[in-house]
Amino acid sequence: MQPAIKMALRAARQSSDFLKDQHARLEPASQKADALLRSVRAIENTVYERSVESLQRAYRDHWIAPAGSIESNDYVQTWHIFPILGEQNFARGLPEFATAVLQKINDRPENLVVLCPLTGEEYAFSRGYGAVLNSRRIRIRNSDHLDQTLLSCNLFTRSQGADSNLWLDMTGTLVREGAGLRHTGCAVLDMARVAGGFLDGVALVSEERHEQVMATLISQESGALSGDLRGNPLSRKSRELLIANSPIFREILKQFQPYRQRLTGA
Template sequence: MHPMLNIAVRAARNAGDIIQRATDNIGQLHINRKGQYDFVSEIDFKAEQEIIKTIRQAYPDHAFLAEESGEHQGNDYVWVIDPLDGTTNFLHGFPQYAVSIALKVKGKLEIGVIYDPTRNDLYTAERGSGAMLNNRRIRVSNQTKLDSALLGTGFPFKSDEYLDAYLALFKPLCIATSGIRRAGAAALDLAYVACGRLDGFWEIGLKEWDMAAGILLIKEAGGVVTDFSFNDSYLESGNVLTGSPKMHQLMYKTIEPYIDEKIKRQSGGVT
């Protein structure tokens, strides 16, 4: 295992331990609102601090982009951190949340780790070396028919700005597929695409820390990731469409007539 991947795994497991220890006392946690439907708990902060501390002990000059504390300046190595993706699920005792850690080197994703502490599932990826789940190699699904596919998605719940645009995409995919799941933790949704539990996934308005690790997992597992204009500006726009090469093609063909022009411009598809 690459030394930096080993450190990322250690940091993710340390954060997962903090999260799981807190599950017995959720009702006593201090909780704030970042937005109308966006919550943050003291555990988010503690888990993030633990991740940064663990990585800094090994790499004191590295930079960070973290959900709760923002940017920490450093060199060309940037750790992208979501300490608890699925905070609302966690606060309700709904066991669908994860730690997500990615490393970018000069702008390129090099390492990705997603840790599900409720199942002790560890997803890891290194650029050019494949993706793993609990040390077993994983691949995206081989599903080739949309009417047999199970897709994942996420609602644009933080703002109603893109709700109509999202619903316009949801309807044709809902009609065309065998099922759609919205579990509320994008990092795990992307990990599930990487290991074939989901055949595809799409969402509008994600943040870089929500998807950086998951995107590398999918690519290293043989999948395709684009925005809604078939470009690669998903980290900037927050709009993502992903699956196996065949499933991605089928999903894009299905939704293309319904993609809002504003979303296309956001993804760099309209000038």
């Protein structure tokens, strides 16, 4: 295991333990929305500050980005802390949330850890060294037909744009082809679970830049393909993301082919 991954895991485990404890104490049903939001923000700030302290002790000459930021701001070696991914789930007492630490070198993602405090899942992705779950090497599933798959899909949640029915139509296509669909509300955790073989792929609306960046490293190190729903590589202009093994990736793009013109205007 690479030294940077070991350090990231150490910081993330500290955060995971703290989040697990705070999640048990939160009592979302008894708090008003504004008070609950303040509580979650305070928890996130604590996670970030503790992670910064831990990373700075080991890497004094590395730049640490603000909480939740993926931008490197022209620094060579940078760390990016995501205190709570799946914040709405955390705030409502649901178990599907994660904490993550990412290292970039020259603005390229190199090392990533994603931890789910309530399940004990500890994913690590290191460029050129593969993917690991709880110290065990992992690879994507080898499904080759959509009717064998379980996908994370949130396309049906998007209703903006002139063609608001597009996303329902695309979701319906996956269902008619026999794909099982679910969505946890935590995209990064779902992507990590594709790497671990728990899911066969993700087809997500995603305009969050950190999700696009993490997707490239997760897919590369677990043997998956990644891109947008048109088949283009992920970039700053991407508004959706698709991750799956090669046969499923190509089959999904084939099924979405009739929607390409509508996607252009969506």
